[in-house]
Amino acid sequence: MSETRALQDSLHRHERLASLGEMAASLAHQIRTPLASAFLYASQLSATHLDHQETQRYADKIVARLRHLENLVKDMLLFAKGGSAGTDNIEVSALLAEVRRNVEAQARAGGCELRVRDRSCGATLPGNQEALHSALQNLVTNAIQACGAVPARGAGGYIEIGAGIERDDTGVEMIHFYVSDNGPGIAPDLRKRIFEPFFTTRAQGTGLGLAVVQAIAQAHQGKVSVEPGAEGGSRFVMSLPGAMARTADKPDLPPGFMRNSINKVRKDVRLKRGMA
Helix, strand or coil: HHHHHHHHHHHHHHHHHHHHHHHHHHHHHHHHHHHHHHHHHHHHCCCCCHHHHHHHHHHHHHHHHHHHHHHHHHHHHHHHHHHCCCCCCEHHHHHHEEEEEEEHHHHHCCCCCEEEEECCEEEEEEEEEEEEHHHHHHHHHHHHHHCCCCCCCCCEEEEEEEEEECCCCCEEEEEEEEEEEECCCCCCHCCCCCCCCCCCCCCCCCCHHHHHHHHHHHCCCCCEEECCCCCCEEEEEEEECCHHHHCCCCCCCCCHHHHHHHHHHHHHHHHHHCCC
8 A cells, every 4th residue: 555545544534534423413412302202201110190092193203213213323323334346246136136136025015016127138346245245235225215205196105226338538447226116206495405315305214314325325426416317216326347347546525524514414404594
């Protein structure tokens, strides 16, 4: 490893540690509300007048709040680890198949038809298989929730996940993973913000799922974008350079990525306080 690369790695590591400290403060703020609710519901369980049905209702609410806390911590850990690209030799077809197996039951429960279209032609790429699996599963989970947000209609909800290969304008081979749905779609003004840490439009959302996807994509020298779907809904595309295009000297994440994300969150919090 060259002295320059070692210095870059050291600076990058210190920057991530500083940013994680600030992120922890933001996470503590996000944890406070569901934790307070869980304590409140737990205190009600000691009331002697509650019948079995009421007791079960409070217990279910406690479990829901604790599950939300678990998701917050899980997403925070994924976000923190997103800067490591890894060195696994990943078969694109196998990765899609694994994601499909893990989300089939969830899609069925959500009333969504799950489609897979693999045009990767046996392509592989180096990276962190667990992280990429988490990124794709996050996108599919969001798509399932989007399908569930559509009122009953003649045509059922569907989700399509797939992958394909093409060369960009510079001749670099790119592998494009995509997840599309026919849900209600995302308003144009929200598309600019959905990848920000802790930004969410769902009451039970952590606001970290898409930030995790973006961190993982950038760690693999790629990017993620969203556009309107061909049949309504949304289409998320995660584009990563193929095996022959990966450069060894590039840092895992762009300099300042996590700090800029935190600064954006803090700025938004100050703006909200000013409007309150």
